[in-house]
Every structure is written in structure tokens, then in C-alpha cells.
Amino acid sequence: MENKPLSALQMFCIVTCFTVGTTFIMLPTATISDAKQFGWLVHVWSLVFGVAIGSLWIYISKQHPGLSLVQIASKVLGKYMGGFVSLCYIVLFVQIAAWVTRNISDYMHVTMMPRTPPTIFHLMALGVCAYAAVKGIRAISLVSIFVMPYTFIAFWIPYTVMLTEWDWRNFHIPDDFRLWPTIAETKYALGFPFMETISFMMIFPLVRRKLNTAFLGGTAFAGLQLALSVFFVIGILGVYRSSHLLYPEYTIFREMEFSNFMEHFESILSVNALLLIFVKLSAVYYFAVTAICQLFSIRNRAAVAYPLVWVISAYALLFPNIAENAKWVRDYLFIYYTPFGIGFPLLLLIMTWIRGLGKEGRTA
Amino acid sequence: MIGLLGIFTLFLAMGLVIMRRQRLLSKEIWAFVTITCIGLVLWGSIILQKPLDLNKAIAGIIESMF
Numbered sequence: 001m002e003n004k005p006l007s008a009l010q011m012f013c014i015v016t017c018f019t020v021g022t023t024f025i026m027l028p029t030a031t032i033s034d035a036k037q038f039g040w041l042v043h044v045w046s047l048v049f050g051v052a053i054g055s056l057w058i059y060i061s062k063q064h065p066g067l068s069l070v071q072i073a074s075k076v077l078g079k080y081m082g083g084f085v086s087l088c089y090i091v092l093f094v095q096i097a098a099w100v101t102r103n104i105s106d107y108m109h110v111t112m113m114p115r116t117p118p119t120i121f122h123l124m125a126l127g128v129c130a131y132a133a134v135k136g137i138r139a140i141s142l143v144s145i146f147v148m149p150y151t152f153i154a155f156w157i158p159y160t161v162m163l164t165e166w167d168w169r170n171f172h173i174p175d176d177f178r179l180w181p182t183i184a185e186t187k188y189a190l191g192f193p194f195m196e197t198i199s200f201m202m203i204f205p206l207v208r209r210k211l212n213t214a215f216l217g218g219t220a221f222a223g224l225q226l227a228l229s230v231f232f233v234i235g236i237l238g239v240y241r242s243s244h245l246l247y248p249e250y251t252i253f254r255e256m257e258f259s260n261f262m263e264h265f266e267s268i269l270s271v272n273a274l275l276l277i278f279v280k281l282s283a284v285y286y287f288a289v290t291a292i293c294q295l296f297s298i299r300n301r302a303a304v305a306y307p308l309v310w311v312i313s314a315y316a317l318l319f320p321n322i323a324e325n326a327k328w329v330r331d332y333l334f335i336y337y338t339p340f341g342i343g344f345p346l347l348l349l350i351m352t353w354i355r356g357l358g359k360e361g362r363t364a
Numbered sequence: 365m366i367g368l369l370g371i372f373t374l375f376l377a378m379g380l381v382i383m384r385r386q387r388l389l390s391k392e393i394w395a396f397v398t399i400t401c402i403g404l405v406l407w408g409s410i411i412l413q414k415p416l417d418l419n420k421a422i423a424g425i426i427e428s429m430f
Contacts, residue, residue: 095418296395303383303392310375310403317410318417328419332426 015218021280047223050194063358093288098315195341
């Protein structure tokens, strides 16, 4: 594992990029479709959930200073049980990488390059991200420091201009809002992306100062942006139209008109999407590679990173189309993520307490 | 399928040559070969149109549980 520490700013930027990542192109349609004009509220309570669950992960990590998720599992649960849990997390990280890769190719295929086979996008993206993973998390986090401010400005300035199209009547659709049924219906928004961020437990030991502020702040900042962007989508496009579009934010950018000589603003959104997704993919790729290296005591990351392109590029092809992907996310994602985001961390915490392995146990 | 096997052989051979030159440990060489082979199996299953679909398997398990 790398020894050079990460600053709080690096952690904040990488968490923000990771959380916004594919979410802002994948989720708005689903949440607006399920919660109508209250779709933006779904993202607000999801971010509260993300911050709460993130606090649990940080607490566990602080019980085992200097250890990553895989190392904590091995220490607390023993070689075999800990190894099994670590292996489950490795599969999860590889799956997330494959799904993110598929999201890139779907987006590019639908919006810009309909004739290019998805595998071309997969191999190009994975080649770059494998190289980034070999270079290390510092390189990825430094990229995120450059990417985050640019994407923030390039997204929000043009997006705010579209407020001229705002119509408050879009929020006055007759609809009974029932909190718990809506939470149950949109539970996938809790898992994606807020349970995926458990992968950051792999690099918690690298952040020596202000880990809480960096990780939880990054999660909250990204969640607020997601909620606000969905609020804008509803206000600008309306519930009916935005819930029937694949990428409503893309449509808003496509319909922007500043003047006669500035057009096709959707390309800005596409560049933004690609930059954010590449940071997310590089990060999760790095977590997968590091987890494998730590579990099997491998020192050379390249020996793991490059062959993983084979696995991830194949796995990314398993969803036949976007509709199947969206259905899987809606029906199964939250349940699938629950053991990883809540179950295993709670198990680690309870075993830490029982065996007196944590920092508090040792000092008592 | 022949093309896939060709690319696999080329990738494996190049990787092994580079790893030999860098004098990597046998554990690392084994990791490289194992992960590449898992990738080959996945790709092979897709090309033969009998995909080893983990997404479907997970969905099936969740359906049977709830």
C-alpha cells in the first residue's frame, strides 16, 4: 500500500467526483419518475443517509488506525473469514468498475457516437484507468483537484442560465406525498452512490488529518449538488417530460441558447460527465487493485491492474441494454449493497468490541 | 473465438516477458495469469452466447430470498 499521505482537500475532491460520478446522469429520471416533483427530496435524504453511514465507517476505521478495509477484515475476523469478506469486497469493487464502464459507453453511445461499439469505449476507458491505478491514488486525487472546480463551474453557470425557462407550476402537480412509501420506492438512491463510497475505507489510513471533514463534507457537497440539479430539472423541464427522458440534464444543455455563435452546449456536459466518470472509475479501479494486492500480498500493482481490464471489459457487457441496467438498479441494487454498506461494517464493529481489538478496547 | 484466443495468447506472452525482465515474484506472475484467465473465461462465455452473468445470478438469489 502507498505510504504518502493524502491531504483533506485531495480526499474531499475525490469523494465529490466519485459521488457525483455516474449518479447525475443515471438517477434523475428514476427519482423524478418515482417521486414526481419531490424527486429532489429523495437526494436530500439520501445524502443524510450517506453522511450517517459514512460516520460509521470512519468510526470503524479510527478503531484500527493505519489499516484499510481489507486489513481490518483480516485482523478482526481472522485469516479465512476475513479473507472471504475481503474477497466479497474485491468482487464488489470490480462490479462497480464494470457498471461505471458500462455507464460511460451507454452515455456516449446514446448521445454522441451511436455507431461505435461499446467495447471500444470500454477498452479505451479501462486502459487509461488501469494506468492511473498503477500510478497510485495520489495521481488520481490530484487529477480530481483539477477536475472538480472545472466541472462545478462548467456545469452550474450554463445550467443557471436556463433558469429563464423556470416554471413553478411544475411543482404543483396533484400528488399525495407519503414519506415512507416514497423512501421504500426510491431506496436505490440510498445505495447508489452513497453505499459505494465504502470503497474509500481502502484509503482512509492515508488521510492523517481532518478525515471526517474531507469524507463527510465531500459526500454532503456532492449530494447537495445532485439534489439541486434534480430540483432544476423539475423546475425547467417539468415532471412529465423529465421522467420520460433518458438523460434530462443532457436535454437541458442541448436546448440552451446564449446567442447565435454559441451552441451545442451538450458537449460541455459530455466532457464534464467523462471527466467525472474517469475519476470515479480510476478510483474504484485503484481500490479493487489495492484490495487484491493487500489480500494476496502482491507488491506490483501493474501485475493486477492490466489483466483486470479483461475481467471488467467482459463484465461491462453483461447488461443487454440500458433498460435492463436501470431495472436491475431499481429492483436489486439496494438489497445487494446492504451487506457491504451496513452488514459487514456492523459485523466488523461488533467483533472489534467483542474481541477488544479496537483503539478503545486497547486503551481500556 | 480464434481472435480472442490470439489476443489472449499475445497479452499473456507479452506480460510474461515484461514480468520476467522486471524479475517479479512468482506470486505476482500467478496473479497476472489467473486474472487474465478469469477474463478469458468471461469473454469466452459472452462470445459463445452463454454468458456467466453474475448480475442475473445476484438478481435470482435476491428474488428467491424475498
